[in-house]
Amino acid sequence: MRRSLIAHSFVALTLMLAGCDDRPQSPERPDAPVGIDQVHWNDDAVGQLREAIQHRAAHGLDRMSFAVDGQPGSPEGDRALTQSALRYASALARGAGDPAKLHEIYTVPRPKPDLVSGLARALADGKLGEWLESLAPQDEGYRRLSKAYLALRGEGETPAAAIPDKGKPLEPGANDARIPAIARQLVASDYLDRAAAQGNLYNPAMVAAVKRMQADYGIKPDGVIGSDALEILNLSDADRARAMAVAMERLRWLDRAPPQTRIDVNIAASRLAYWRDGKMADSRKVVVGEPENETPQLGSPIYRLVANPTWTVPRSIQSKEIAGKGSAYLQRNNMAWKDGWIVQQPGPKNSLGLVKFDMKNEHQIYLHDTPAKQLFQEVQRQRSHGCVRVDDALGFAEMLARDEGVLDAWHRARATGKETFVPLPREIPVRLLYQTVVFGEDGEPVIRSDPYGWDDRVAAALGFASRQGHRLQTSGGDVGP
Structure with a gap:
């Protein structure tokens, strides 16, 4: 098995959020943080905000609406623009959804940036776009997820699945052009050793891997790759894009500088x-x-x-x-x-x-x-x-x-x-x-299984449709905790 596949599943996040520590101060009270009514806008800043939101697909947020309301120059207009900016900033800094509301239990420490003060400073420096971009995770893993999402996301109908279902089940010993794609997903899911994935032959090692997978998901473990097995193995580009967006969201929930x-x-x-x-x-x-x-x-x-x-x-x-x-x-x-x-x-x-x-x-x-x-x-x-x-x-x-x-x-x-x-x-x-x-x-x-089906609730918060599929079966094993 690919023993180091999961070993790098957590990337050290080492950069603190901009604006967390060095906060602008109120001119009336030098020791007080800036309030929302003290944030002022101009046309250039509004343009930077619109441009940043226009490129939100880089964060898997393109299915969400972040309307820019208000015009600069009046207290009401500045306040509306500030609220629009803070909504998008919060999605980048802490996630678009609240994990404590999406899950019955969630107590993992989350980022706590002072977004109002950070916004005020960014506007004063004329660097709103840079500040917004700095709020998202800055590690290489997040960047790779972003790149994959942009490459996979579709504009229209859901793209075809990578492994087409030809109607006739794949029997052990078959020679089929779909075998390499099937083998890649079995390897990614840890059911198959990379060395056993060779050519177009549905070989005994692959058959054994498929049987184990079928047993895990409550399918008759006969090694025959029918529509049920293909559904587990198969992900369309739209499915993969959805998984990348969910993964980015979960990284945004986490402290940028963990212990x-x-x-x-x-x-x-x-x-x-x-x-x-x-x-x-x-x-x-x-x-x-x-x-x-x-x-x-x-x-x-x-x-x-x-x-x-x-x-x-x-x-x-x-x-x-x-x-x-x-x-x-x-x-x-x-x-x-x-x-x-x-x-x-x-x-x-x-x-x-x-x-x-x-x-x-x-x-x-x-x-x-x-x-x-x-x-x-x-x-x-x-x-x-x-x-x-x-x-x-x-x-x-x-x-x-x-x-x-x-x-x-x-x-x-x-x-x-x-x-x-x-x-x-x-x-x-x-x-x-x-x-x-x-x-x-x-x-x-690499996309793994979703054993609890928890991706659905996160994806829904990001504006994605639910994906129905086979779920891992309860084992009914020992009585241990």
Whole structure:
């Protein structure tokens, strides 16, 4: 598999928003920020605003209307122009939609620029266009998404799909000109190794990859590429453009200068990236929530490591999946009733594995180990009840403990065989994000699956139509969190 495909799915955003710190001051009160009624316009500035909005397709915002209202020269006209400019500026600086309204839970830190003061300064300097452009993310990943969107977006009817459906299913062993396109998407989705994608022959390696994909999406896993399988594999240029616009919007939601040391988890791609002092230190697979138990998009730090954790089974799992299984099941899984709760004791069968990464949030979401190691071999790893299971979690805990200077304490805690807490000297920020476009080994954007169907609500906020298609099936796997 393309092991580094997801490793670069999060790009370090290092530039602060213009106007955040150096704010113009009110002449009446030198220590006060500028108010909306103190922003003044002229014809040149209005022209710059209109030109900037005219080129909004570079940000995937061309399906939204940003009307420029008002004429300069009067308080009413200046106020209307300021409101028009701030609406577009906010879309660039923080996103056109509010993720906290688009999603039931969204607590990832967002940019907080002082747009009014920034606008006033840009107008005073005669550089409104430059200031507006500076508000969007400035990293190479965003630029590549923008370039791809501009190349893909259509003016009229939806372009034809890249892999045409000829009506007759593709059988194993077939020789067909569509095979290279099918293989490329299987590789991009991590179902197929790049080396196995050769020529026009529907070879055994591709058949096995298609079967795995079919099983993930609830289609009979026979390896025959019919209309259902093509629907999953196939994206028109319009579909791809929509994905690029959604990806840009999600990047605009994020702080431009995130913590240099942090952990980013891409829920959609089931991949973790550990950043240390601004550099990628580690990337590994994770298992996240299944479609009926989605992992929420959180900003929540790790504050301690827990060696040999116990697991208090949540009421929801207790009632839905353990109730009625009897004392033999509890004993077999090292579980017992304690103060009205089912508690699983430390050990190799514990659903949290041998380490838990305790996080601060009210949703009981955290990173942890797991005894279900086989799930890391799946391509679609949305298989948990909402928490994040980390591949080789003990190795990852060792890495964090070493980096944070608590390795000896961690080793002592592990050796006890009992639940033991190891506080970190500083909290490590964690961002649980959802991004269906990642960057491949060549740096180009690659479209992954949308396991929760969350792209639709973001796309709708940007003015795109909904895209119906097959969704990842709930696995009904183990009872772990």
